[in-house]
Amino acid sequence: MGNRYLFVDWEGGGNLPPALTLARQMVERGHRVRVLCDPADEADVKATGCEFVPYTRAPHRPDKSVESDFIRDWEARTPMEALARSRDRVMFGPALLYARDVLEELEREPADALVVNRTLYGAMAAAERVALPFAVLMPGIYEVPRPGVPPIGLGLMPANGPLGRLRDYALGRVLRHLYGRGLPALNAARRQLGLDPLGHPWEQLDRARRVLVLTSEAFDFPAKRLPPNVRYVGPQLDEPLWAKPWRSPWPPDHPDPLVLVGFSTTPQNQAPVLRKTIEALGGLRVRGLVTVGPALDAAEFEAPANVVVLGSVAHAKVFPQASAVVTHAGHGTVIRALRYGIPLVCLPMGRDQGDDAARVVAREAGLRLSRKTSVVEIREAIQSVVEQPRFREGARKLSQAIAADIRERRGVRELEGLVAGSGVARTKASGARARSSQKSASRRDR
Numbered sequence: 001m002g003n004r005y006l007f008v009d010w011e012g013g014g015n016l017p018p019a020l021t022l023a024r025q026m027v028e029r030g031h032r033v034r035v036l037c038d039p040a041d042e043a044d045v046k047a048t049g050c051e052f053v054p055y056t057r058a059p060h061r062p063d064k065s066v067e068s069d070f071i072r073d074w075e076a077r078t079p080m081e082a083l084a085r086s087r088d089r090v091m092f093g094p095a096l097l098y099a100r101d102v103l104e105e106l107e108r109e110p111a112d113a114l115v116v117n118r119t120l121y122g123a124m125a126a127a128e129r130v131a132l133p134f135a136v137l138m139p140g141i142y143e144v145p146r147p148g149v150p151p152i153g154l155g156l157m158p159a160n161g162p163l164g165r166l167r168d169y170a171l172g173r174v175l176r177h178l179y180g181r182g183l184p185a186l187n188a189a190r191r192q193l194g195l196d197p198l199g200h201p202w203e204q205l206d207r208a209r210r211v212l213v214l215t216s217e218a219f220d221f222p223a224k225r226l227p228p229n230v231r232y233v234g235p236q237l238d239e240p241l242w243a244k245p246w247r248s249p250w251p252p253d254h255p256d257p258l259v260l261v262g263f264s265t266t267p268q269n270q271a272p273v274l275r276k277t278i279e280a281l282g283g284l285r286v287r288g289l290v291t292v293g294p295a296l297d298a299a300e301f302e303a304p305a306n307v308v309v310l311g312s313v314a315h316a317k318v319f320p321q322a323s324a325v326v327t328h329a330g331h332g333t334v335i336r337a338l339r340y341g342i343p344l345v346c347l348p349m350g351r352d353q354g355d356d357a358a359r360v361v362a363r364e365a366g367l368r369l370s371r372k373t374s375v376v377e378i379r380e381a382i383q384s385v386v387e388q389p390r391f392r393e394g395a396r397k398l399s400q401a402i403a404a405d406i407r408e409r410r411g412v413r414e415l416e417g418l419v420a421g422s423g424v425a426r427t428k429a430s431g432a433r434a435r436s437s438q439k440s441a442s443r444r445d446r
Helices: 015-026 039-049 079-091 095-109 121-129 161-180 184-192 273-283 317-319 332-340 351-360 375-388 390-407 410-417 423-444
Strands: 002-008 032-037 053-055 112-116 134-140 208-213 228-232 260-262 287-293 307-310 322-327 344-346 366-368
Touching: 002 015, 002 095, 002 410, 015 039, 015 112, 015 134, 032 095, 039 053, 039 121, 039 134, 079 121, 079 161, 095 228, 095 375, 112 332, 112 351, 112 366, 121 184, 134 161, 161 375, 184 390, 273 287, 273 375, 317 322, 317 332, 322 332, 322 366, 322 375, 332 344, 332 351, 332 390, 344 351, 344 375, 351 366, 366 390, 375 390
Parallel strands: 002 032, 002 112, 032 053, 112 134, 134 208, 208 228, 260 287, 260 322, 287 307, 322 344, 344 366
Antiparallel strands: none
8 A cells, every 4th residue: 555645835936846756656556645835736746647726824835936935035135134034935934834734634635654855844844743754855955054054055075184174174064054044934933743853953953863965975065974964865866847858950960069048937137147148159169059948038138159048948859969068057947958978067146156156166077157157267177177188077977877867766665664554554543643643733723
């Protein structure tokens, strides 16, 4: 008998496709999967064979337009301000609202385990309240500071010597403090749920049965040690629903290398960098295929004769033909390119992208540039990764590890391992716990 899993996620751009890939695999294994997330994602969820459940209390987006984005991190002036927006508007500020949506859904239909996006601390607390085993999904690299690895957020390379280690220690303390500012809101939610307070928000991750890192360990920087519940399970790379079929406008025997350009699928003020990249491609003897994603209109971009601009293409169809990828270094695009052994030119726009780019550079699988770089510098970087064999060799080495991770499907095994014993007995017990929790929370509200 299959088990019942409730995935809890949100419309944050690159975080949802990996979770839905894993959810689809669970359905194929005979499990029943529901996904609680934004109304904007209903079609994407149903395409996987999962049941869609919308938020009613928690912040949510009715569509994927710029206007519906309630974080708007591209407006932040610094990485710290961008983090504060996510912290206050998703992670901790609305924690109780996410928890109530989860508890209400468990009362409607019990589950045997929860699978929660790493930003939704309120959903984790709800799982803890009803004593359901839960796993936390990190859709890219491992994000919590750990010995031997530079803290995320600034795109740092691994430390060298005592000064480098001091840098990592100091910045790790800063990151811990920035997350810690969300603790009052999280503990307020936990009090409403009848849970003990935490000393720091990251302690909530320790309550998870598993923290699943959805990338290849060979891609991430190696840590001296990790918490015992952390597992690297490899990237999850289904195509998003909005990706379109592609037919090459060039003949099969065209001699010029193909360079694919793909920036963020969500708004990040990426249009100026895209225009510079298009101009850079026009000065090279290459074929340029530029995808602008759902956040932009392809018709707004003028292109030289050797460049085609489209809304989207299915990566699995075009990547095997590409010689290089130019990208904002979002984890999904980076890992897809590396899966096919394609070197990259990375122009990070924010979020985790600088950290992804640092790992590309450290593995000699590509180059990193500033988003403010010139057209000439972009052109030279593209020419370098196309022509210099060391970049393709670095990407090829990672492609072997990524392919092995995808074949093994460790994520499915880890999620199945969350549940032990009789599925029917667990379902009845979890339903009773959810109803009890919901009634207790209602009484405290009154």
